[in-house]
Amino acid sequence: MSDAGALLLAGGGHSHALLLKRWAMQPERRPQHSITLVNRTSTALYSGMVPGLIAALYKRDELAIDLRQLCDRAGVAFVEAEITGLNPQAKYLRLRDRPALHFDWLSLDVGSVSRPSAAGIPIKPLEASLAFLESENPADPKPLRVIGAGAAGLEVVLALRRRWPQRELQLQQRSGQLDPGIQEVLQRARIALIENEIPNSGPNLLCTGSQGPDWLTTTGLPLDPNGRIRTDRCLRVEDHPSLFASGDCAVISASPRPASGVWAVRAGRPLATNLEAVCQGQPLRPWHPQRQALQLIGSHEDTAWAQWGSWRLGPSPLLWRLKQRIDRAFMAGFLQPASMADAAPMACRGCAAKLAAQPLAAALEQVGLGGQPEDAASLPGSEKLLQSMDGFPALVSDPWLNGRLTALHACSDLWACGAAVTSAMTTITLPMASANEQQELLVQTLAGIRSVLDEQGAELIGGHTMESRSASPVPASLGVQITLTVNGNSPKSPWLKTGLRPGDALLISRPLGTGVLFAGAMSGATKAADLDAAQRTMAYSQHTLLEQLEPIREGIHACTDITGFGLLGHLGEMLQNSPELTVKLDGPAIPAYPGALELFECGVSSTLAPSNRAAWRWLEGPVQLKQHPSAALLELLVDPQTCGPLLLGCTAEAAAQLTQNGPWLQIGNATAAHG
Template sequence: MTTGGTLLLAGGGHSHALLLKRWAMQPERRPPQSITLVNRCSTALYSGMVPGLIAGLYQRDELALDLRQLCDRAGVAFVEAEITGLNPEQNLLHLRDRPALHFNWLSLDVGAVSRPSAAGVPIKPLEASLSFLESEDPSDPNPLRVIGAGAAGLEVVLALRRRWPKRELKLQQRRGQLDLAVQRVLQKANIEVTDDDNHHNGPSLLCTGSQGPAWLATTGLPLAPDGRVRTDRHLRVEGHPCLFASGDCAVISASPRPASGVWAVRAGRPLAINLEAACKGQPLRPWHPQRKALQLIGSHEDAAWARWGGWRLGPSRLLWHLKQRIDRAFMNGFLQPAAMADSAPMACRGCAAKLPAQSLAASLERVGLGGQPEDAAHLAGQPGLLQSVDGFPALVSDPWLNGRLTALHACSDLWACGAPVSSAMATITLPMVSADEQQELLVQTLAGIRSVLDEQCAELIGGHTMESRSTSPLPASLGVQITLTVNGNSPQSPWLKTGLRPGDALLISRPLGTGVLFAGAMSGATKAADLDTALQTMACSQHTLLEQIEPIRGGIHACTDITGFGLLGHLGEMLQNSPGLTVELEGSAIPAYPGALELFERGISSTLAPSNRAAWRWLEGPVQLRDHESPALLELLVDPQTCGPLLLACTSKAATQLTRNGPWLQIGNTTAAHD
């Protein structure tokens, strides 16, 4: 067996979450390999609290495991992507809309899905069924039917009763499935029990059992009849010594257990021990799971009952409090220790790694390169050709996404000039890791860059690669640094930063706050949903805005993109050659990403923010901030942006058209300064 290479963790189930927690708390146990977790979402819901979420007892944040943060703490790269297949012969994990990932070791914890049926909405995947329940009207006269009277169906229908005290509910069982004691609980909750599986007029929720994801059937791996991967007692896939599997997607052939969060949690430690041993070439330990597990099932009231095989106790309020205590203790175990959260802030990445404006200006002045810089420059002798260069240290540990974000950020300089991108060249510095790992990082990075250029029908025409001479970070993908030279053709005169006129409207194309969100993420302060929202917007190309603007191009007087120096710093650059103008900013109109202002209020900011605060001097001169002035807003004005918005000045007529038909928001206007 090989002991080098890459370990892929496919799926963010409970076993893998506990694995990450172990390595975060005890980093000496972490295998020396490069490790990456792949999951379709940045969070995973703890199944034990899902009924409470359905009942309305918990908020989603209370049971969401932040996988991205866990990975950061454990020194593991995180890739948010949907898994579509696996080729065990070529050691490739296939992903939707991006290149496959190569591995030397693979651990599967991809969960399960409800067995297919035309009868209703499947309870798994949970994200889809929870969205379905959110869309349901509690006053709908049509009854909602839960199909399946096992433990899952019972918990769900009783949780729905708590969620909707008045709505008609039905539970469909197999004839004779439920004993009298359970039927009495359901009768007390005013839930009709039926064994009629004929057509049902109202909505249905399917809780009739689960199976492995459909794509597992195409892998050639040994599967049980329910589509789950067969493993030995070491949690190693039968016949595949470098593949492991646990949780709801797997079953130990010698000790079959039902798909359940209980077994997924219990598999966490033996999986960790065996993965650590396998990656170090050490003997594996067999796992002998107990035959039965205690199940605590909540009722529609503050009570629960316990099951141990055929034995049952309750419903009881004491059991309900015990269940809540166990569930909250499980989630609290994933909280970042206070010592880590309160430690000195790490240097920010992305465009927040930019040299401070004052140092940059002083350096350029000393070598005779001072003056008013533009976002892109004309190439000598070719007035229609524009060129710009940009780049930064890796912002995220996913090399494909990092390549995409860096390319979008670099292209923004040309978009700010009104020029579409035609080509680019890349300089990529890779960390000092094995040649195979460097190759994988380069493949993923280039594919991410290409994803941006392909959308614009632009070409990657060349580049250069280097190996860093600095110590490789953990994960190594954070050691990738990209610099892009982008070229574009401007058939008309490009927009400049300067050119503001009295009466211009100031428009912005997307929210602010990426700097503080990523700064907060390093200490665990940023909510996973807030970072997801920002990344989703950042990863969207703004090249389509040029098509929208083209018909009213003559109404655009100046434009720039907001990057490392923040809104106020770049607005100051626009004003440097306009001594007779005043800008009035509407504070309440300036958009912020969800969670950004809250982080500022908690005293969190990017490491570039202190130097950017020098731009506050503009508020004492030509920039007036009207209404809504607050410390948080002042910080937002100087927050460094990666893949930030475009900021343009245009006529009021152009502003009306842009704000009506696109993402643009007006945040202020210019006036002639009074003597």
């Protein structure tokens, strides 16, 4: 297969968001190449509505563009990572704490940062300044000063007046910068205008203009005095034919325009046209942006004024309503169409791709391999040397993260036995793709696996690679399949699933709900923040729990990890040969990831859930719920988990210690069946 080339989109700015929207809505325009978007967060805030967020008129979700979902719809891999540098000659993008990503073509839309000019909190990056404003006390007697009286500074200080009607606010301008009309608006808003640099006793918020991210200065790319990348009219970086740049980090040398969301939005179409052309070997088209752009600037009084260069109209309530209408329409354009959301559900990935319990048990019984399953098997000659195997189709399109999650999931079988992981071997099946793309996928996947083993002092001692014979998905990274054989040792006899005793407390180490969250993500039903929270927990290794458990090892009688069959399915395995036991579960105490129960209430569930519901039969026997369960709780009990929690049974004394000093939560207890 020929080497088709890889397109890397660095940054989730407005131009790239519109590019992804175009490919999601018109997939025939998408280049038939490997395409990856890298951004430090899974969402991008629409700048036009940020003042409204500061004013507490909008919730964050209302102006957050879900880049992960947009990439899924556009057939683009999504990588959440912080960019730290670029080597344009060797063609790779440096990422923090991860391997670099290689490219054939690169498009940069990495935004800007506030230009440092005084002591204070820079308005950009927005995440830090918004967090600062959330932490501020509106009754603080110290004045908050906005430094910089351009359009951004005006919008911010007027938004703050709406957010904090009584707090003392100041705006620092250059002498004579603002005309009498604007000064009158500020006077009505009780915002003091400061014309010199008198030290402020309160915090300063810097709206002093912007510049390109600092790491751009180390790339050798042509930059203007503000650190913005110089491009030609085709948005191609000067003297770098395979690099493009747009948005606040770039400037067209022949038509310089200020860094503004307006220009970033308008660059979306010409950028898309030229990236599609360069990938197909076609001529590029120059863009001739107009000299001025209309700006609508909101005030604190449900009014806005329109500005076109030196011309201004308003403030007016009509213009405010127009601005809100434009902003909401822009965001509505990124929502998944109802026709896509209502389409037949796709098969879930990760551990939700596990074979259902009934055919698995029947097949094992038919070939004489039935009986009580354990999380890991002891190697012949020593019950303390353990081995386990696990794996599944790619859960996420980021091959490094997918390698990490798969390795964490596989290792948890040994952790559930109280064993430390010492080594692993892997089989990786790669999709049919170009040799360069397969190499990149393998590098990223192996690095993700190694990140888990290195944390535990374990080694990757070997493995095998294969190429799939099935058609590759889009993006191809979803075609990676990993199987891991994990080896470890236990200092004493390993914990079994079946050692639960009367009087034991039942403890769980992390929330449930990964199955429904990823199922909901495929239809656009899962909120980006909820999936972010789950993935952060999933990507955190639970091997550190062994150190906490070792001092009370003798008080732990049974342990397992909750994976594809859900809490109830794996709890049933613990009780399978224990007719003398009854487990009483405290439903409200069972932790769920944010958003999971709400998705169940909306009818969302994993494609493995219907077969897992057979485990509800345990509720008619040895498992009892202390309260009448909601429908959502019943679904949570059988939701398949990837990188799920450990579930252990231990003495009351051990439970008291664990619930005080760790992530453990008690969700029930075991009693004698007649008790």
